Amino acid sequence: MQRIHVIATGGTIEKVYSEQTGNVQNLDAKIDRYFRLLRLPDADIQVTHLMNKDSLEMTDSDRQLVLEAVRQKLKDPAPIVITHGTDTMIDTGLLLQKSLPDLQVPIVLTGAMTPLGFEASDGLQNLTESLFAARVLAPGVYIVMHNQPFPVDRARKDRELARFVWK
Amino acid sequence: MQRIHVIATGGTIEKVYSEQTGNVQNLDAKIDRYFRLLRLPDADIQVTHLMNKDSLEMTDSDRQLVLEAVRQKLKDPAPIVITHGTDTMIDTGLLLQKSLPDLQVPIVLTGAMTPLGFEASDGLQNLTESLFAARVLAPGVYIVMHNQPFPVDRARKDRELARFVWK
Amino acid sequence: MQRIHVIATGGTIEKVYSEQTGNVQNLDAKIDRYFRLLRLPDADIQVTHLMNKDSLEMTDSDRQLVLEAVRQKLKDPAPIVITHGTDTMIDTGLLLQKSLPDLQVPIVLTGAMTPLGFEASDGLQNLTESLFAARVLAPGVYIVMHNQPFPVDRARKDRELARFVWK
Amino acid sequence: MQRIHVIATGGTIEKVYSEQTGNVQNLDAKIDRYFRLLRLPDADIQVTHLMNKDSLEMTDSDRQLVLEAVRQKLKDPAPIVITHGTDTMIDTGLLLQKSLPDLQVPIVLTGAMTPLGFEASDGLQNLTESLFAARVLAPGVYIVMHNQPFPVDRARKDRELARFVWK
Numbered sequence: 001m002q003r004i005h006v007i008a009t010g011g012t013i014e015k016v017y018s019e020q021t022g023n024v025q026n027l028d029a030k031i032d033r034y035f036r037l038l039r040l041p042d043a044d045i046q047v048t049h050l051m052n053k054d055s056l057e058m059t060d061s062d063r064q065l066v067l068e069a070v071r072q073k074l075k076d077p078a079p080i081v082i083t084h085g086t087d088t089m090i091d092t093g094l095l096l097q098k099s100l101p102d103l104q105v106p107i108v109l110t111g112a113m114t115p116l117g118f119e120a121s122d123g124l125q126n127l128t129e130s131l132f133a134a135r136v137l138a139p140g141v142y143i144v145m146h147n148q149p150f151p152v153d154r155a156r157k158d159r160e161l162a163r164f165v166w167k
Numbered sequence: 168m169q170r171i172h173v174i175a176t177g178g179t180i181e182k183v184y185s186e187q188t189g190n191v192q193n194l195d196a197k198i199d200r201y202f203r204l205l206r207l208p209d210a211d212i213q214v215t216h217l218m219n220k221d222s223l224e225m226t227d228s229d230r231q232l233v234l235e236a237v238r239q240k241l242k243d244p245a246p247i248v249i250t251h252g253t254d255t256m257i258d259t260g261l262l263l264q265k266s267l268p269d270l271q272v273p274i275v276l277t278g279a280m281t282p283l284g285f286e287a288s289d290g291l292q293n294l295t296e297s298l299f300a301a302r303v304l305a306p307g308v309y310i311v312m313h314n315q316p317f318p319v320d321r322a323r324k325d326r327e328l329a330r331f332v333w334k
Numbered sequence: 335m336q337r338i339h340v341i342a343t344g345g346t347i348e349k350v351y352s353e354q355t356g357n358v359q360n361l362d363a364k365i366d367r368y369f370r371l372l373r374l375p376d377a378d379i380q381v382t383h384l385m386n387k388d389s390l391e392m393t394d395s396d397r398q399l400v401l402e403a404v405r406q407k408l409k410d411p412a413p414i415v416i417t418h419g420t421d422t423m424i425d426t427g428l429l430l431q432k433s434l435p436d437l438q439v440p441i442v443l444t445g446a447m448t449p450l451g452f453e454a455s456d457g458l459q460n461l462t463e464s465l466f467a468a469r470v471l472a473p474g475v476y477i478v479m480h481n482q483p484f485p486v487d488r489a490r491k492d493r494e495l496a497r498f499v500w501k
Numbered sequence: 502m503q504r505i506h507v508i509a510t511g512g513t514i515e516k517v518y519s520e521q522t523g524n525v526q527n528l529d530a531k532i533d534r535y536f537r538l539l540r541l542p543d544a545d546i547q548v549t550h551l552m553n554k555d556s557l558e559m560t561d562s563d564r565q566l567v568l569e570a571v572r573q574k575l576k577d578p579a580p581i582v583i584t585h586g587t588d589t590m591i592d593t594g595l596l597l598q599k600s601l602p603d604l605q606v607p608i609v610l611t612g613a614m615t616p617l618g619f620e621a622s623d624g625l626q627n628l629t630e631s632l633f634a635a636r637v638l639a640p641g642v643y644i645v646m647h648n649q650p651f652p653v654d655r656a657r658k659d660r661e662l663a664r665f666v667w668k
Contacts, residue, residue, distance in 0.1 A: 019329040039647040117286030128629040146540040162186040206480040295462040313373040353663040453618030496520040
């Protein structure tokens with residue numbers, strides 16, 4: 001049984017539509033419902049709901065909280081998947097990379113361009129890929145989305161194309 | 168073969184999520200894609216995309232356009248379904264009721280609280296019910312949503328409950 | 335609050351795929367899960383799981399059980415929806431029509447060509463239409479599928495077209 | 502742009518429900534429709550529909566056809582995903598492993614316990630994982646399903662559990 005930690009921080013992947021306001025917002029955690037759509041018979045998925053923020057609103061101290069949560073999980077090393085808004089995913093990833101020089105497991109940052117459960121969402125694809133990546137990638141910090149693993153210092157978000165590209 | 172006219176005016180039912188802005192907006196027509204998910208073997212569905220507006224932004228002249236479109240369809244009478252934002256659906260319906268005293272077919276207004284294709288959307292349910300209602304209801308102007316037909320002058324939107332209730 | 339009785343008898347609409355045998359069969363009741371996908375705020379849906387059979391395997395005594403269940407519900411009259419295999423849906427409907435000459439509510443038989451939850455299934459459409467039909471149709475026995483209400487003595491299954499047609 | 506070859510051979514993942522017979526069978530290719538649900542912006546997916554068979558009906562000469570197709574693709578090496586019935590997936594994989602001692606790319610066999618598009622299907626998860634695995638695994642022959650990569654000589658199908666386990 002492979003333990004995989006999931007640290008949820010919010011972002012588009014967790015946004016929900018509010019019938020009262022007509023907006024999509026980070027109101028409720030939803031990734032757990034989507035994990036249940038996957039078959040993970042030999043995985044022990046441990047989800048920590050750390051915060052639920054649009055990543056444009058994440059502050060330096062929020063990023064420190066993520067780092068602290070990761071450090072906590074690494075005391076008993078197992079791969080880590082972090083769900084995160086795409087706009088500042090690289091910032092958080094670079095902080096982790098810089099702060100954790102002796103990683104023994106992969107840390108995978110993922111998210112979505114369209115919220116989980118909305119038509120044409122890439123959220124479940126990215127979760128699926130990230131949970132797989134967590135098992136097979138070498139130690140390091142990665143962004144995994146749209147069929148690709150990017151070492152975090154090699155990725156750049158292309159807002160127009162709505163995806164990450166190599167830099 | 169039963170002809171059913173559909174006049175699309177926008178509203179939440181047609182809203183789409185924009186990956187560039189993170190908002191849901193009336194940008195593209197989408198109901199045609201959802202009609203294709205239904206089996207309508209003995210129906211001749213004629214869709215008119217009249218406008219694509221949040222109904223809070225519909226003006227009096229927009230409502231006149233709806234009335235004119237309906238009058239046009241009624242020259243060769245067949246039931247009419249109008250997709251519409253829920254916030255001012257009753258206003259448009261009351262205008263139709265007042266302006267068309269000698270209706271020989273049902274006019275069914277419908278919409279959605281959550282856009283078509285978003286998780287937990289009521290859009291396809293409401294379209295399904297409305298196309299059925301168009302076949303079986305007596306002449307008159309109705310709101311059809313959530314398993315209920317309301318004569319338009321008997322309905323009130325309860326924003327908190329996110330549905331129509333009897334008044 | 336409108337009470338609607340649902341009597342489930344099985345048929346394709348309730349078939350499930352078995353990973354052990356690779357067949358689709360009437361093993362578990364599933365319509366309740368699909369009712370939860372619908373918004374029925376003013377309906378009191380009472381589901382009775384009477385049997386779970388391919389309708390080609392229904393016997394005369396099974397049909398008597400359906401008739402008895404219907405008689406039971408009619409003691410306190412409310413509309414009735416019966417989910418049923420399409421192959422002998424008409425037989426059951428004609429028995430009900432003949433045995434219940436003084437109906438005060440509509441009885442709606444429905445089913446599906448493809449099981450609920452399989453791609454391109456018509457099951458949820460038919461359930462949606464039937465629950466609406468149960469509210470609005472005149473007393474009588476009907477088949478409701480694919481946007482159409484058929485009085486039971488006017489319908490014929492066209493196996494090639496996979497739908498009911500007028501006779 | 503990463504080229505990934507997909508060789509489709511059938512199996513449960515491609516089975517469709519027939520409304521005429523009520524059976525699920527390998528009648529039409531369907532994986533292409535499901536690839537379109539995935540975002541693969543930097544992948545050049547080349548699909549070859551080699552056969553469409555329940556893998557219990559695959560013969561030795563069918564397996565030779567698979568081997569020949571793989572040899573053909575390997576002339577210009579790129580990772581290969583093979584969709585296949587799970588019952589004899591290991592047999593085909595072992596043949597490939599034995600016949601192709603100098604692999605320079607990963608060959609990933611995948612399939613599904615429930616057909617693509619049926620409720621609770623694992624098909625899209627497995628396709629997603631396999632296309633990712635094709636990018637990141639070392640050269641060799643693997644089975645990838647349910648979040649796990651198995652070297653083909655280490656896997657055993659547990660029919661009761663409906664999954665592969667380590668041997």
